[in-house]
Amino acid sequence: xxxxxxxxxxxxxxxxxxxxxxxxxxxxxxxxxxxxxxxxxxxxxxxxxxxxxxxxxxxxxxxxxxxxxxxxxxxxxxxxxxxxxxxxxxxxxxxxxxxxxxxxxxxxxxxxxxxxxxxxxxxxxxxxxxxxxxxxxxxxxxxxxxxxxxxxxxxxxxxxxxxxxxxxxxxxxxxxxxxxxxxxxxxxxxxxxxxxxxxxxxxxxxxxxxxxxxxxxxxxxxxxxxxxxxxxxxxxxxxxxxxxxxxxxxxxxxxxxxxxxxxxxxxxxxxxxxxxxxxxxxxxxxxxxxxxxxxxxxxxxxxxxxxxxxxxxxxxxxxxxxxxxxxxxxxxxxxxxxxxxxxxxxxxxxxxxxxxxxxxxxxxxxxxxxxxxxxxxxxxxxxxxxxxxxxxxxxx
Ligand SMILES: [Zn+2]
Numbered sequence: 001x002x003x004x005x006x007x008x009x010x011x012x013x014x015x016x017x018x019x020x021x022x023x024x025x026x027x028x029x030x031x032x033x034x035x036x037x038x039x040x041x042x043x044x045x046x047x048x049x050x051x052x053x054x055x056x057x058x059x060x061x062x063x064x065x066x067x068x069x070x071x072x073x074x075x076x077x078x079x080x081x082x083x084x085x086x087x088x089x090x091x092x093x094x095x096x097x098x099x100x101x102x103x104x105x106x107x108x109x110x111x112x113x114x115x116x117x118x119x120x121x122x123x124x125x126x127x128x129x130x131x132x133x134x135x136x137x138x139x140x141x142x143x144x145x146x147x148x149x150x151x152x153x154x155x156x157x158x159x160x161x162x163x164x165x166x167x168x169x170x171x172x173x174x175x176x177x178x179x180x181x182x183x184x185x186x187x188x189x190x191x192x193x194x195x196x197x198x199x200x201x202x203x204x205x206x207x208x209x210x211x212x213x214x215x216x217x218x219x220x221x222x223x224x225x226x227x228x229x230x231x232x233x234x235x236x237x238x239x240x241x242x243x244x245x246x247x248x249x250x251x252x253x254x255x256x257x258x259x260x261x262x263x264x265x266x267x268x269x270x271x272x273x274x275x276x277x278x279x280x281x282x283x284x285x286x287x288x289x290x291x292x293x294x295x296x297x298x299x300x301x302x303x304x305x306x307x308x309x310x311x312x313x314x315x316x317x318x319x320x321x322x323x324x325x326x327x328x329x330x331x332x333x334x335x336x337x338x339x340x341x342x343x344x345x346x347x348x349x350x351x352x353x354x355x356x357x358x359x360x361x362x363x364x365x366x367x368x369x370x371x372x373x374x375x376x377x378x379x380x381x382x383x384x385x386x387x388x389x390x391x392x393x394x395x396x
Contacts, residue, residue: 003094010090014083021076028069035062101308102301115143119151124287126155129162154281161275168268173202176271183278192274196232197267199224203239204250204258211246218243289333297327337396343367343380358390365393 039059042051051059107113118141125134134155138148164175180187180195187194202224206217225236238255245253257263276283284292301308307324339354340347341364348354348364355368361381363371371377372388379386 006094007087007090010087014080014087017080017083021073021080024076025073028073032062032066032069035066038062096302099298099302101305102298115141115147118143119147120286120290122148122151123155124285126151127158127162127285129159131159157279158276158281161272161279164275165268165272168271169264171205171264173198173205176267177202179271179275183275186278187274190274190277191231192270193232194267194270194274196225196228196235197263197270199228200235200239200258201263201267204242204263207242207246207250208259214243214246284332293327293329293333296329296333297323300325300327339364339394339396341367343371354394354396355391356394357384358386359384362394 039062042055108117118137122134122137122141125131125137134151135148138151164179167173167175176198180198184195199220203217203220206213206220221236221239225232225239229236239258242250242253242255242258245255250256250259272283282289301323304325338347339362341352341354343363344367346352346364346366352364352366354362355365356362357368357377357379359379359382361379363380368377368388368391371380375387375389377386377388377391378384
């Protein structure tokens with residue numbers, strides 16, 4: 001953030017300077033134009049007349065003045081270059097361009113990793129609706145046909161959701177309402193507000209046609225809100241309240257928020273979330289998740305650049321796929337439970353899984369092997385003496 005404000009400060013300087021030069025130049029040009037116009041007027045008044053000495057003097061003065069002013073402008077302009085190039089220097093000074101400490105290019109020497117990377121990029125393109133780019137990438141990257149097909153299939157349901165989402169934003173609610181009626185049981189079990197929010201939009205859409213649409217709006221409400229009244233009583237009352245303001249226009253009433261664009265944005269977001277959830281797919285593509293999570297992790301990793309480059313850390317990183325520091329990610333980027341060993345304070349991973357002792361306490365396998373002495377293991381918590389063989393692996 002500091003880096004951004006430093007660059008912004010420099011940019012402000014350029015803009016101020018530029019505005020100053022521009023305002024000054026406009027004044028100079030105006031003056032030059034009016035001088036030239038005056039001279040032109042002399043000729044227009046009497047095309048046959050010869051110039052008097054005085055007039056010749058005026059023309060000379062005007063030409064000299066204009067020339068020197070224009071030179072002034074061009075030197076101002078040259079000076080501006082210095083200020084502009086300073087912005088570049090500030091960017092270089094404040095932003096990191098070398099990320100080698102935080103990257104592992106050896107990852108891309110592994111064929112399966114390259115496949116994975118191509119796969120998630122293709123998935124991202126499918127999600128953006130750029131099917132042709134995704135297919136081109138898949139064919140150029142020579143992924144096996146079975147994998148390409150698998151990606152295509154998995155993204156097809158997302159593509160359908162995406163199209164409906166786009167339709168909502170374009171204020172066409174029909175596809176979304178069709179979808180809702182198809183999955184109404186699933187939505188009800190998740191206590192979703194989507195159905196109500198979509199019907200509310202239709203109701204407001206009808207009312208936007210004015211007083212003459214009142215009857216239609218009321219019959220729409222009778223038909224579609226009756227089974228939603230238990231959960232959305234207050235909201236439905238509000239909707240009925242809008243009817244009183246129809247003659248003056250709902251935009252001029254306390255209910256004007258119901259006509260705002262936010263209602264559409266909110267409904268489209270809820271649709272995307274609920275539909276993805278119902279189909280068991282993530283609403284974000286793997287690529288965007290990785291990029292966003294990476295952006296959260298980068299500043300912390302760059303601040304310990306020297307540590308990251310040390311051999312010890314490289315070893316840990318390569319062997320365990322584990323970063324040397326904890327990175328706090330937002331809840332939306334957490335996909336599975338994690339377990340940290342209470343003895344060794346390490347997060348468990350495939351080669352060092354959590355183990356449940358006979359007494360019920362859970363520790364990591366590394367801790368378990370350090371605490372096991374022959375046939376005996378003393379739990380560091382209870383402290384029950386037991387056989388190490390009684391411990392069981394725990395899978396999350
Ligand atoms: Zn115990």
